[in-house]
Amino acid sequence: xxxWLEKNPFxxxxxxxxxxxxxxxxxxxxxxxxxSRPVAGLKPYTVLQLAGKEVYKxxxxxxxHSQLIRPFKSETDRYGQYSxxxxxAYDRPFLWGSKRTGPDLHRVGNYRTTDWHExxxxxxxSVVPQSIMPAYKHMFKNIADIDTAYAEAVTVKAVFKxxxxxxNGTPLGxxxxxxxxxxxxxxxxxxxxxxxxxxxxxxxxxxxxxxALIAYLNxxx
Amino acid sequence: MNSLMIKALAFAVVLIxxxxxxxxxxNIDLSDPVNMLTxxxxxxxxxxxxxxxxxxxxxxxxxxxxxxxxxxxWDGIGEYKNELPSGWAYSFLGVIIWALWYWxxxxxxxxxSQIGEYNEETKAYNAKFEATFANPDQATLTSMGESVxxxxxxxxxxxxxxxxxxxxxxxxxxxxxxxxxxTIQKGSNQLGYAMGAMPPMLAQGADAEAVATYIAGGMKGTxxxxxxxxxxxxxxxxxxxxGAAPNLAAYDDTLVTHxxxxxxxxxxxxxxxxxxxxxxxxEKALSTYIQTLQGxx
Numbered sequence: 001x002x003x004w005l006e007k008n009p010f011x012x013x014x015x016x017x018x019x020x021x022x023x024x025x026x027x028x029x030x031x032x033x034x035x036s037r038p039v040a041g042l043k044p045y046t047v048l049q050l051a052g053k054e055v056y057k058x059x060x061x062x063x064x065h066s067q068l069i070r071p072f073k074s075e076t077d078r079y080g081q082y083s084x085x086x087x088x089a090y091d092r093p094f095l096w097g098s099k100r101t102g103p104d105l106h107r108v109g110n111y112r113t114t115d116w117h118e119x120x121x122x123x124x125x126s127v128v129p130q131s132i133m134p135a136y137k138h139m140f141k142n143i144a145d146i147d148t149a150y151a152e153a154v155t156v157k158a159v160f161k162x163x164x165x166x167x168n169g170t171p172l173g174x175x176x177x178x179x180x181x182x183x184x185x186x187x188x189x190x191x192x193x194x195x196x197x198x199x200x201x202x203x204x205x206x207x208x209x210x211x212a213l214i215a216y217l218n219x220x221x
Numbered sequence: 222m223n224s225l226m227i228k229a230l231a232f233a234v235v236l237i238x239x240x241x242x243x244x245x246x247x248n249i250d251l252s253d254p255v256n257m258l259t260x261x262x263x264x265x266x267x268x269x270x271x272x273x274x275x276x277x278x279x280x281x282x283x284x285x286x287x288x289x290x291x292x293x294x295w296d297g298i299g300e301y302k303n304e305l306p307s308g309w310a311y312s313f314l315g316v317i318i319w320a321l322w323y324w325x326x327x328x329x330x331x332x333x334s335q336i337g338e339y340n341e342e343t344k345a346y347n348a349k350f351e352a353t354f355a356n357p358d359q360a361t362l363t364s365m366g367e368s369v370x371x372x373x374x375x376x377x378x379x380x381x382x383x384x385x386x387x388x389x390x391x392x393x394x395x396x397x398x399x400x401x402x403x404t405i406q407k408g409s410n411q412l413g414y415a416m417g418a419m420p421p422m423l424a425q426g427a428d429a430e431a432v433a434t435y436i437a438g439g440m441k442g443t444x445x446x447x448x449x450x451x452x453x454x455x456x457x458x459x460x461x462x463x464g465a466a467p468n469l470a471a472y473d474d475t476l477v478t479h480x481x482x483x484x485x486x487x488x489x490x491x492x493x494x495x496x497x498x499x500x501x502x503x504e505k506a507l508s509t510y511i512q513t514l515q516g517x518x
Contacts, residue, residue: 003293071339073346078372080498082339111498115490116377119388127385128376192491 031085038089044153044162044170045090045219048182048207051149052216055209056095059136064101067094067220080107090162102133109221114192117214122195136210140198144212150178186211189218225278229271236267354502359509366510369503373495382514389489393514394439395471401433403488411486412479416454416466423450440470471515477508 005012045053056062069075071082083106088094112120116127121139124131153172156162164172172178186207190199198208240263244251251257290299305313324331354361371380377389384391391397406429410418424432424447431445440459444452451469456462459469461476468476481504484494499507 071336073339073342076339076343082336111373111493111495112376113491113493115388119385127379127388129380 035085036089037086039084039086042087042089044156044164046170046181046185046215047146047149047153047172047178048144048185048212048215049219050152050216051144051146051182051207052209052212052214052219053095054149054152055139055144055213056216059139061105062095062097064099064133065103065105066097066100067104067106068096069104069106075104079104080110090156092156092160105217105220107221109218112217114189114214114218115194117217118193118195118210121210121213139210139213140195140208142209143201144207144209146179146182146207146212147175149182149212150175153178182207185215189214223279225282226275229275233267233271236270237264240264240267350500350502357502357506362506362509363513365503366506366508369499369507370510373498374507377492382511384489387489390487390492392472392511395515396437396469398433398437400488401436402429405429405433411483412467412476413483414461414466414479415464416462419454419466436469472508472511474505474508477511478504481507 005015067083069079069081069083076082087106088096119127120133121136123135124133150172153162153164157164157172163169171181173181183202183205186202189211190202193199193211193214195210198210201208202211240260244256244260249256249260251260286301288301288303291302293300354365357365370378370382374382374392377385378392379385379389382392390400404419405424406421408419408421408423428445428447432447432451435442435445435448436451436459451459454462454466455469456466460471460473461468464473464475467479478501480492481495481499483496485492495504
């Protein structure tokens with residue numbers, strides 16, 4: 001019946017393309033147009049949080065932790081409200097992950113705090129006896145790369161129009177302003193921490209990775 | 222019996238012997254049904270392989286093609302007219318009818334929504350939860366409280382609620398001397414009690430020490446004179462004047478609820494608010510469970 005079509009490979013290919021493109025048009029495009037707008041009240045990451053996000057990527061937290069809460073009762077009971085695509089609008093790249101060896105972290109800022117993260121990253125089994133997560137003591141020593149995080153923020157502001165410096169938004173400013181702001185934010189976090197080396201480093205104007213990471217984790221809400 | 226069958230059988234026998242040799246060689250315990258089943262499975266696979274191979278190689282050698290050719294020739298290659306097997310064809314028709322039902326009746330214009338299903342499931346679950354636990358008794362509350370505690374509280378307070386050697390508040394006793402002293406020093410206005418803020422430095426030096434020892438010790442014996450300052454809000458017995466101020470002597474429902482809903486930044490660390498994460502029944506259950514922990518250590 002369709003042999004005439006099979007004899008015209010070019011038109012056959014066009015036909016296949018039209019059928020598949022139609023599904024793409026009605027299923028994918030509306031989602032881009034609506035749901036991926038930033039949710040109301042979403043602010044871009046501060047420079048310190050971005051530096052923490054870099055630590056999160058560098059130490060490959062994504063290998064064991066997802067950042068996507070699916071709309072199932074069992075998940076929302078444990079992790080909170082299911083994730084919306086608009087919440088990732090300023091995540092470049094998003095860190096959904098696909099493997100949950102550990103729990104989901106998309107809203108970890110709602111139910112864990114600075115002091116817990118400090119204990120947990122130093123020695124996970126001291127707070128969760130059955131934990132198989134390794135300790136991340138090097139984060140207490142290594143210094144976070146604030147300048148690269150600033151460069152990243154400047155880039156997404158210029159290229160993707162991420163609304164830094166908007167009224168009531170996240171200020172960015174010059175690199176010196178950004179360094180000073182990151183240090184202020186770090187000081188507020190170390191006030192809740194106990195590790196003396198970290199406190200000394202921040203007092204001396206350096207920000208250890210653990211502080212940046214905690215800033216990022218506390219931001220995940 | 223042709224030569225092909227003989228070869229296949231010989232091959233199967235070799236495979237079976239190899240299987241048995243491995244089982245014997247590795248000293249595998251065949252009284253364990255899993256091991257037994259695995260060995261039987263391996264032998265079955267050897268036999269089936271031999272049978273299938275014989276059948277299809279034989280067919281390739283002897284079969285002749287026959288039937289009616291369709292009109293078209295593709296570079297001289299023809300194609301037989303093969304009708305669809307009727308079962309296959311009817312299932313296909315059935316799927317088309319089901320698709321029409323799905324589009325027109327089941328979920329008109331693709332109306333299925335994952336979020337909608339989630340909302341319905343949550344609503345049904347919440348209704349069931351409320352009906353089941355409308356008037357829970359003590360035992361139900363305690364066991365529910367333990368479950369909630371192990372999920373929501375144990376990561377910080379520890380599975381035995383002892384605060385993991387000072388990493389969080391120890392829930393097996395009311396309050397430590399250091400915590401009382403820290404609160405006296407800094408004051409407190411975090412828990413949303415009707416009494417409002419507690420100003421800092423209401424007691425100092427030796428007075429503060431004495432009252433902290435008294436409160437941390439479970440408020441036994443004679444109260445130090447300075448306790449009258451505390452008693453103004455917390456009550457002479459320390460129980461918080463029926464929920465107007467935090468209970469210093471023991472955990473009660475009001476205290477646990479206030480802490481859960483407002484969170485608390487204390488001398489040890491910060492506890493987040495659990496306001497949207499727990500239902501009132503779960504909060505009461507937690508309070509009941511925490512009260513059973515007192516003096517248990």
